[in-house]
Amino acid sequence: MNMEFPGEVHPKEELVREYTEYETRRGRRPSWVKHLPYRLKPFFRFLDQTGKEIPEVCRAKDALLFQGWLLERTTASGKKLDSSTVACHMTVVTSFYKWLKIRGKVYTNPFREIKKVRTARKLPRHIPKEQELDLFLESLGRFDEGKTLKDKLVLYRTHVMAELQYSTGLRIAEAASLKVSDVDFRRSIVEVRDGKGGFARMAFLTEYAREILRLYIERMRALVFTGWNTAHGDLLFGVSPGVLGRMTNRVLRKTAQSMDVAVPTSHVFRHALGYHLLRAGCNIRHIQQILGHKSIKNTEIYTKVEKEDLREVIDKCHPRTFSSPGTLHENS
Numbered sequence: 001m002n003m004e005f006p007g008e009v010h011p012k013e014e015l016v017r018e019y020t021e022y023e024t025r026r027g028r029r030p031s032w033v034k035h036l037p038y039r040l041k042p043f044f045r046f047l048d049q050t051g052k053e054i055p056e057v058c059r060a061k062d063a064l065l066f067q068g069w070l071l072e073r074t075t076a077s078g079k080k081l082d083s084s085t086v087a088c089h090m091t092v093v094t095s096f097y098k099w100l101k102i103r104g105k106v107y108t109n110p111f112r113e114i115k116k117v118r119t120a121r122k123l124p125r126h127i128p129k130e131q132e133l134d135l136f137l138e139s140l141g142r143f144d145e146g147k148t149l150k151d152k153l154v155l156y157r158t159h160v161m162a163e164l165q166y167s168t169g170l171r172i173a174e175a176a177s178l179k180v181s182d183v184d185f186r187r188s189i190v191e192v193r194d195g196k197g198g199f200a201r202m203a204f205l206t207e208y209a210r211e212i213l214r215l216y217i218e219r220m221r222a223l224v225f226t227g228w229n230t231a232h233g234d235l236l237f238g239v240s241p242g243v244l245g246r247m248t249n250r251v252l253r254k255t256a257q258s259m260d261v262a263v264p265t266s267h268v269f270r271h272a273l274g275y276h277l278l279r280a281g282c283n284i285r286h287i288q289q290i291l292g293h294k295s296i297k298n299t300e301i302y303t304k305v306e307k308e309d310l311r312e313v314i315d316k317c318h319p320r321t322f323s324s325p326g327t328l329h330e331n332s
Contacts, residue, residue: 019036058110097111098112164213
């Protein structure tokens with residue numbers, strides 16, 4: 001680990017090492033733990049610039065100053081850090097101080113005492129309604145229309161991926177990181193060991209998605225693993241997360257264009273699941289668990305979309321509607 005501090009083992013570097021070991025023991029995913037030094041590095045640079053040798057002397061005003069310092073930082077291209085990047089750094093430092101408090105190195109967590117920058121929780125402009133998504137998924141299911149064998153295999157894998165995501169609400173990176181051993185057909189669950197935030201969770205398969213996934217694993221997966229994608233043979237879909245995301249989104253884009261509908265990304269299946277469950281009357285706490293949201297606030301964003309549907313409902317159901325110039329019509 002290279003934190004760019006002088007000396008053989010700097011106290012700050014030793015703290016980071018102990019903290020990463022702590023998060024590893026907690027079950028955080030390796031890729032998340034790996035980036036901890038990078039996420040903490042700006043904070044230690046801030047401490048150095050402000051003359052504080054150890055993080056234990058940091059107070060609430062220093063935490064607020066650090067946030068402001070981050071907001072003024074620029075990238076290599078000269079752009080300021082966006083709010084989501086700042087929020088990510090602040091979240092990691094907050095967790096770091098939580099650990100320092102557990103260790104008895106600080107009495108309070110100064111990052112808990114300040115108002116942090118918020119990132120806008122946004123949904124896609126268009127989340128397809130149930131019937132729209134059904135038609136789209138049916139189109140993806142016609143993978144045999146591919147021109148070449150390779151095209152058909154890519155289309156088939158996208159079909160399986162889409163049904164899996166719409167059933168479980170998995171993010172593309174989570175689905176791409178799955179292994180065959182993570183799928184339990186008997187219990188209709190998928191073990192997500194590489195979830196967002198570094199925590200593992202359990203996702204649920206619908207009966208329909210379970211059978212599609214079973215067919216893929218038991219009969220078709222060996223065909224998908226051809227000479228051009230064997231580098232990740234231990235993964236369920238045989239492709240690294242980044243590559244699988246690009247390949248999947250490319251197929252979704254072409255399919256949407258052929259149907260003349262709004263172009264989605266793979267993440268739309270996750271949003272559609274939350275939105276459709278809410279419309280069907282599912283308890284929002286259940287939706288939170290299904291999507292793996294740590295905070296209910298992340299789940300409540302779907303209520304904003306649901307409220308927008310009320311405009312359509314009131315126009316359709318209100319007894320007095322405008323049908324033509326100078327004419328009022330009463331719905332019966």
